[in-house]
Each structure stands twice: as C-alpha cells, then as structure tokens.
Amino acid sequence: MGRFKIKKADLFIDMTPMSDVMLLLLTFFLMAGTFTKPEPVQVQAPGSISDIKIPSTDILTIYVSTPKGGNVAAVPDIYLTLDNAPIVNQLAGGIKKLPLCGKIKQEDIDEFKKSQSIKVSIGEMVADRGSQDDATTDSQFKQIIKQVRTIYNDINKKAKGDNPDATERNLRIAIKSDKNTPYSTIKLVMNSLQDIQENRYNLLTELKSRPTE
Amino acid sequence: MKTKQKKMNARVDFTPMVDMMMLLVTFFMLCTTLAKPQTMEIAMPTNKTEEKNRSQVDTKEAVTILLDENNRVFYYKGKPADAASNIHEVYFLSGKPSGDLKSLHEVLKKANPAYEKAEKIRTDYEARLNAAVGSAKGAREAIQAEFEEKFNEAKSEKGTPQVIIKPTDASTYDNLIETLDEMTLCNIGKYVIVPIDEADQATLDNYKKTL
Numbered sequence: 473m474g475r476f477k478i479k480k481a482d483l484f485i486d487m488t489p490m491s492d493v494m495l496l497l498l499t500f501f502l503m504a505g506t507f508t509k510p511e512p513v514q515v516q517a518p519g520s521i522s523d524i525k526i527p528s529t530d531i532l533t534i535y536v537s538t539p540k541g542g543n544v545a546a547v548p549d550i551y552l553t554l555d556n557a558p559i560v561n562q563l564a565g566g567i568k569k570l571p572l573c574g575k576i577k578q579e580d581i582d583e584f585k586k587s588q589s590i591k592v593s594i595g596e597m598v599a600d601r602g603s604q605d606d607a608t609t610d611s612q613f614k615q616i617i618k619q620v621r622t623i624y625n626d627i628n629k630k631a632k633g634d635n636p637d638a639t640e641r642n643l644r645i646a647i648k649s650d651k652n653t654p655y656s657t658i659k660l661v662m663n664s665l666q667d668i669q670e671n672r673y674n675l676l677t678e679l680k681s682r683p684t685e
Numbered sequence: 686m687k688t689k690q691k692k693m694n695a696r697v698d699f700t701p702m703v704d705m706m707m708l709l710v711t712f713f714m715l716c717t718t719l720a721k722p723q724t725m726e727i728a729m730p731t732n733k734t735e736e737k738n739r740s741q742v743d744t745k746e747a748v749t750i751l752l753d754e755n756n757r758v759f760y761y762k763g764k765p766a767d768a769a770s771n772i773h774e775v776y777f778l779s780g781k782p783s784g785d786l787k788s789l790h791e792v793l794k795k796a797n798p799a800y801e802k803a804e805k806i807r808t809d810y811e812a813r814l815n816a817a818v819g820s821a822k823g824a825r826e827a828i829q830a831e832f833e834e835k836f837n838e839a840k841s842e843k844g845t846p847q848v849i850i851k852p853t854d855a856s857t858y859d860n861l862i863e864t865l866d867e868m869t870l871c872n873i874g875k876y877v878i879v880p881i882d883e884a885d886q887a888t889l890d891n892y893k894k895t896l
Binding site (some may be wrong): 486494501507528536649666677 | 694698699700702703706707709713714716717718722723724726727729730732752778789790801838852853854855856858859860861862863865867868870878880891
C-alpha cells in the first residue's frame, strides 16, 4: 500500500468572492442612501412614537440649538434652512430689500447661498413679540418665512398658468429642536409662526418604540 | 542560449481591490442617511379668533397638564377654580418614578372612557393591514381611510377628556414631545397647548410647597 502524499497547502486565498460581496454592499449604499446635508447646529431631537415620515423636498427647517451645558438662561441660536438651492438663491438676492433685514451682512448672505442656512436674530423675535401686531416691525425670522411662502405661491401660480393640472409644490415648515431646549424658546418660535398664520408644521423627532404595557 | 520560459501565474491578487472597496463602503455608510427623519404633525389654533372662543372648554371633561422644570408633571381635572384641591403630581414613563406617584399614562388612560374602544379599532386595523400585505395599494389605502374615520370618531366622541397642556417656561422641548406622545398613546382626540397663566402658576407653586 502506498502512503498518502501530503499536499502542500496553498497560502493564496481567493479574494474574488469577497470582492463581489463588497461591490454589492457598495452598490446598495450608493442606491439606498442620500447624502446627509450638513446641519447648521448639532441637535439631538427628542424621541417620539410618531412614525410619520417627512417628505424629502420643499422643507424649511427651523433649527433651534441648545445653549451649551443645558444652561437655561443662555440664549439659543435659531437657524433657518431651506433645502432647495434655486429658491435659496432667489431669496438671497432679495433679502436685503426686506424691512429690518438690511442689517444682515453680505458675508452672511453669501454663506446662506453656500450652506442654505441663515442665522436669525433671536433678540429681534423677542422684541417683535412685545410690540404691536404690525408688519413693519416683523422680525427677520417672520420676514424670511413670509418671503419663502410668497416665492412658493408665485411658483405654484405660474405652474397653474402653464398647466392647470400641475401638482402644487407644497412648502412645509419643520422645527428641529434639541431635547433640552427650554419651552420658552419653543414658545417664541411657535408664537412667531402663529403671528404669520403658519399654523401647521412638523416637529422633527427620533423614532422611539411604543412602550409595552 | 535559450531562456527558460517561466510559467505565468494566471491568478490576480484581489487583496488591494478588496481594501479599496472596504474603504468606499465605509465612506458611504458614514456619509449617507438611510432613514428619513420622523415627524410629528401639529396644527395650532390661529390667533385671529377671539380669545373667548378658543378657551371655551367643557370644564367637566377638562384635564389640565402642567409641565414644570426638572421633568416634573402635574395635572388636575375640572375647573381651574378647584385646581388647588385637585392637583396631583405624576411622572413621565421615561422618568424615574419616586415615591408612590402614578404615571401620566395611567392617569390619562383612566380619564379617557373611549380608550379601550379606540385601542381595539387600532389593533384591528393593524391586523387587517398585515393581512392585506401584498394586495393592491388602493385596497390598503381604503382600509387606512376607513380606520382613520372610525378612529377619529371614537377618540372625540362625547365624554372624552379635553386635555389642556400648559408648559411652564422652565420645562423642556422633550417634555412637550413626550406629553404629545401620551395623547397618541392614550387615544386622546382633543388637546391644546396653551401658555400657563398666573392662576395656574400660583396653584402649582402652592402645591409644590406642601410636598
């Protein structure tokens, strides 16, 4: 009887299947994902059981940051972000002409065009709430939102003129605020929106499962 | 002189390719978002209507929730005038219960006579929707429309509580969202968010002193 010959093991591992799998994964992430847009402020939204998804276009997001370290007395920042670049450009062109917005620096407007986010003065919002209901004293916050609404109405009107069956582009307002933002700030934002007849909006949250009984 | 022809190795080393792929996959994993953010839709009343019309709530069925600092919650049933004798502290499900407090969830469920009925409608709907997986989109939409109508009707039928949420300035956004979540969980159809008034603030302060 002959002895079994010990085969010399081949140290070369075939990487082709691994490469295949990787390519599949790569394609999946390319197709399924959308690029995360940079946010003007880091915000940790509160958890909610509500599972309604927000559409991905035509959204005006109001970011409300929390002062560092949960300091209630410190003043938070409010940013307005619009996800539509052509409308941002249109808005940025006319922003200086709006009352009270003349103070906005040119750098900030250029930054708005680039990042699609603009910081609004919170002090002005507080002052505006205290004054009489008068359009001329409206804060930058109100002016900008009103202007965006006007732009959308014009677009819709024009689209309707061209084609009566055209679907309307609906601007949605979303508030993204941090868990620890004091209610006084939220109240300021909500009341300001109420003043300009924006009564329907979305509150952005993280998904949380329903508690079990 | 004849050179010896070397036998070429037909195998290509894929390791660098895999390395590169791994890097690309990691890059896309980190830079993309797969899920759209969740949202909660709310509709606030306009401030053009008369103040009187807005706050007209059937006081017998009113439940007022006061959100205070440090994630504390208080509630009272009925008229604001009787609040002092009615007010109790409760806790959020996410918070740690201390002492023998009840949860806000428990209190609202008990206060809502339509809870069981609405809950049954909701579970029936979920079962029907699961059974209809794979059927036509139109059929599923019809089920959903029917559910919403029945559900909303059950939630706001006569005798259901009207919840008034009054957050103080020191409460947080998280508290507000959690309270709104309780409205969904406890199948409450009628609720409003209003700023806290002086009388309620005084009641709250007095009650906290007795604790």
